[in-house]
Every structure is written in C-alpha cells, then in structure tokens.
Amino acid sequence: KPIHVAAGQTLLANEMQNVQVQSFIDRLAEIRPDAVVVDRFENNSVASTAADKLSALYIANPELNAVVSFDSYVGIGAASFISDYGIEDDFYGIGIDDGAEVLLCIKNGTLDATIAQQWYEIGKQCVKVAEQVRNGEEVEYNQGIPTIAILPEDVDAHAAEAGISLE
Numbered sequence: 001k002p003i004h005v006a007a008g009q010t011l012l013a014n015e016m017q018n019v020q021v022q023s024f025i026d027r028l029a030e031i032r033p034d035a036v037v038v039d040r041f042e043n044n045s046v047a048s049t050a051a052d053k054l055s056a057l058y059i060a061n062p063e064l065n066a067v068v069s070f071d072s073y074v075g076i077g078a079a080s081f082i083s084d085y086g087i088e089d090d091f092y093g094i095g096i097d098d099g100a101e102v103l104l105c106i107k108n109g110t111l112d113a114t115i116a117q118q119w120y121e122i123g124k125q126c127v128k129v130a131e132q133v134r135n136g137e138e139v140e141y142n143q144g145i146p147t148i149a150i151l152p153e154d155v156d157a158h159a160a161e162a163g164i165s166l167e
Contacts, residue, residue: 001065002034002035002036002063002065003028003032003034003035003036003065003066004035004036004038004061004063004064004065004066005028005035005036005037005038005064005065005066005067005068006037006038006039006040006041006054006057006064006066006067006068007021007024007025007037007039007040007041007067007068007070008040008041008042008043008050008053008054008067008068008069008070008071008074008077008078009021009040009041009042009043009070009071009074010042010043010044010045010070010071011042011044012040012041012042017070017071020070021040021070024068024070025037036063038057038061038063038064039057039061041053041054041057043071043073043074043077045071045072045073046073046077047073047074047076047077047080048077048080049073049077050071050073050074050076050077050078050081051077051078051080051081051084052077053077054067054077054078054081055081055084055085058081058085064091065090065091065092066091066092066093066094067091067092067093067094068094069093069094069095069096069114070096071096072095072096072097072099072102074095074096075093075094075095075096075097075102075105075111075114076095076101076102076105078093078095078110078111079093079095079105079108079110079111080110082110082111083110088109088110092112093105093110093111093112094111094112094113094114094115095111095113095114095115096114096115096116097114097115097116097117098114098116098150098158098162098164099164100159100164100165100166102114103150103155103158103159103164103166104166106150106151106152106155107152107155107156107166109152112151112152113149113150113151113152114149114150115147115148115149115150116147116148116150116158117145117146117147118145118146118147118148121146122145122146125143125146129143
C-alpha cells in the first residue's frame with residue numbers, strides 16, 4: 001500500500017525534534033523509497049492545532065494516509081482528525097508517549113500505535129554513564145533512548161504495569 005505521511009512536531013524550529021524527524025525520513029526512504037512525506041507541521045503542543053493542520057493537509061492531499069507524531073499532542077490531535085473523518089480503517093496514526101489519553105486513542109482505534117520512552121531504563125542508563133565518568137572511562141556520545149512500541153493488544157498490560165489509569 002502506498003505511504004503518504006505527514007510528520008508533526010512541537011515546533012519546526014525545535015532542533016532536537018528536527019533530528020528525530022529527519023531520522024524518520026531517512027529511515028523511511030531506506031525501507032520504502034516509494035513513500036512520500038507530504039509535509040512536516042508544527043502544533044505548539046496543542047491537539048486541536050494538529051487536528052486542524054491534518055484536516056487541511058488531507059483536503060489538499062487526499063492521498064495522505066498516515067501521520068507520525070513527534071509531540072504527544074500531535075497524536076491526540078491526529079486521533080481526533082481520524083475520528084472526525086471516519087477514516088480509522090484507511091489512515092494510520094502513530095503517537096508518541098504513553099500517557100493515558102494516547103493509550104485510550106489506541107484502544108478505541110483512532111491511533112494504531114505509540115512509541116514510548118522508558119524513563120526507568122533512562123534513569124539506570126544515567127547511573128551507568130555517571131559511573132563511567134567517575135571511573136575515567138570513555139563514554140559514548142550517542143547513548144540512544146530506550147523505547148517500546150505499544151500496539152492495541154499491548155495497551156491494557158502496559159497501562160497496568162506502568163500504573164496508568166485508563167478510566
């Protein structure tokens with residue numbers, strides 16, 4: 001199936017998110033050279049702004065069939081847009097973060113998945129780096145961020161394990 005995707009982030013001037021988005025674009029080009037990145041947009045962490053921008057993009061580009069979020073509220077706004085247009089079966093939404101609102105969007109079918117950072121693992125990684133520094137060892141610049149992909153079948157178990165209420 002063709003991929004026509006938009007990437008949403010907090011601010012287009014956010015250099016760290018620009019690195020994330022560019023990494024996504026580069027990897028997508030490697031595995032699906034036929035994929036088209038229709039646009040990159042910002043939402044200033046406002047879900048309704050993301051929904052409005054996706055709606056405008058969809059009207060201007062009816063082939064748009066996916067969004068990848070680099071801001072939690074892009075995913076929430078995308079879920080609203082997908083629901084409003086009734087395109088749950090034809091449009092793919094990938095969120096970021098594992099907050100209750102994002103998990104509920106996956107559970108109700110308006111998002112397909114989310115990528116969540118593993119904060120506990122990041123904390124352990126910080127201790128490891130601190131110990132390496134203290135011992136005068138070489139520390140790799142790029143540490144990577146531990147993440148997991150949460151799919152619909154994972155939502156309840158993840159929420160229970162993380163103590164996230166979905167009520």
